[in-house]
Amino acid sequence: MHVAVMTGGLESEDLARRLLKAGHRVLACALDDEALERLAHHGRIERASLESVPAKLSRPRVLWFATTPAREFDAALDKLEGSLAKDDTLVDSGNTFYEDDLCRAKRLERRGAFLLDAGVFKEGYRLSFAVGGDFAAFEFLRPLFESLAFRGGVCHCGGPGAGHFVRSLHERTEHLLRMAYHDARECIEASPYKVDLGFSEFLLFTQRYCKGQPCADLPLEGLAAMAAPSVTSRPD
Missing domain, CATH: 3.40.50.720 (NAD(P)-binding Rossmann-like Domain)
Structure with a gap:
């Protein structure tokens, strides 16, 4: 082409x-x-x-x-x-x-x-x-x-616009996930429990814990709403 x-x-x-x-x-x-x-x-x-x-x-x-x-x-x-x-x-x-x-x-x-x-x-x-x-x-x-x-x-x-909208939503979702894992890690480190949990192990633990549970679908619904400011407002 x-x-x-x-x-x-x-x-x-x-x-x-x-x-x-x-x-x-x-x-x-x-x-x-x-x-x-x-x-x-x-x-x-x-x-x-x-x-x-x-x-x-x-x-x-x-x-x-x-x-x-x-x-x-x-x-x-x-x-x-x-x-x-x-x-x-x-x-x-x-x-x-x-x-x-x-x-x-x-x-x-x-x-x-x-x-x-x-x-x-x-x-x-x-x-x-x-x-x-x-x-x-x-x-x-x-x-x-x-x-x-x-x-x-x-x-x-x-x-028109759907491709860039999805990309913006994806970027916002990645940001929220990084924040969530960072907060979880800080909670573990501040707790009285000496949990030696690497990032990959933490992801695996999260997947297994949520698998088959109704709560596993909640983040997907919430993330769309929480991401709204980044995809519905014009960048500077």
């Missing part, structure tokens, strides 16, 4: 490298000369200015924004919008506020184009994606996402 990587920086270079290794053609818009030189060892990579990207891409066109502040994304969209056509897709895998996805998806819809917001999860070198947006557009690009993810690591979560 022919993909334009629209942003610069290490995240974009990593994305371009993964795309090349997966056999895709990459058009780089904002990567510097040193990054392009490093990437040349992994496959064919072309260079283009922002304005020339639509003309150089195969149709339907795929433009991937990896790390873009909201103002820069909207500025790029202002320049690109007139050149976009039916079935073109913009992928946003940055840390975008999900309500911004809703506005941009409606804006692109007027031209018959799509926005897919992709929440990215990393485990070592492996990736997985939680994707929001038009389902038909997602299905068309599913092979692209699957070529970058481990098996079973691609999920369509719902309409």
